[in-house]
Amino acid sequence: MSEWLAIPMLLAGGLFAGGVVVIAWERVPAWLKADVSEFRMAFAYTLRRVDRLQPALLVVCLVSTIGFVMSADGAARSSALFAAAGFLIVLVGSVALLIPIQRRLVAPRAQQPSEIERLRSRWVRGHLIRTLISLAALTLAIIAIVR
Numbered sequence: 472m473s474e475w476l477a478i479p480m481l482l483a484g485g486l487f488a489g490g491v492v493v494i495a496w497e498r499v500p501a502w503l504k505a506d507v508s509e510f511r512m513a514f515a516y517t518l519r520r521v522d523r524l525q526p527a528l529l530v531v532c533l534v535s536t537i538g539f540v541m542s543a544d545g546a547a548r549s550s551a552l553f554a555a556a557g558f559l560i561v562l563v564g565s566v567a568l569l570i571p572i573q574r575r576l577v578a579p580r581a582q583q584p585s586e587i588e589r590l591r592s593r594w595v596r597g598h599l600i601r602t603l604i605s606l607a608a609l610t611l612a613i614i615a616i617v618r
Contacts, residue, residue, distance in 0.1 A: 473542040476535045477616045480551075483532035484558070484612050488605040490525050495602040499595055507584045510591060515577040529565075533558045536612060543615065550615035557608025561601050569597045 498517055502510050536555040540548055572594045576587065 473539050473547070476539040476542060479531055479535040480539050480554075480612055481609075481616065483528045483535065484554075484609045487525060487528040487532055488602075488609040490521060490528070491598070491602045491605050494521065495599055499598065502591065503595065507587045511576060511587065514573075514591075518573060518577060526565075529558060529562055532612075533562060539612075539615065545618070547615045547618040550611045550618060554608045554611035554615060557604050557611065561604050561608065564597070564601060564604075569594060569601065572597070 494517070498513075502514060505513060533555060536551055536558060540551045540555055543551055572590050575582070576590050576594065
């Protein structure tokens with residue numbers, strides 16, 4: 472059974488981690504250089520596109536990783552368990568910390584530029600942490616399959 476769960480675990484996990492890496496690598500530097508109004512427009516545009524797929528990929532990855540944990544044993548199970556914990560941390564952190572910031576950044580009401588800068592900085596820092604944890608969790612999932 473674990474072999475069948477490995478496919479969605481790696482496919483969804485790889486696509487999710489790839490998505491957050493692309494944002495960190497390509498979008499974040501552009502957003503940091505943009506003025507507040509340009510940033511808000513570009514940020515909202517990107518969110519409309521990635522928020523349709525990224526959460527689903529993360530949930531599929533997390534569920535299949537948990538399934539893999541339950542059907543594997545030994546070192547594969549341990550690695551997959553740590554991978555699942557990493558993906559769960561990313562999910563909880565995104566919902567609890569990053570999504571509320573995102574909503575404030577794209578809200579149509581006027582905000583002070585200093586508040587936008589503060590929120591942008593917090594979101595970028597959180598996203599970079601999310602990216603590192605996602606890559607570590609994906610690496611552990613790959614290790615689980617190799618074992």
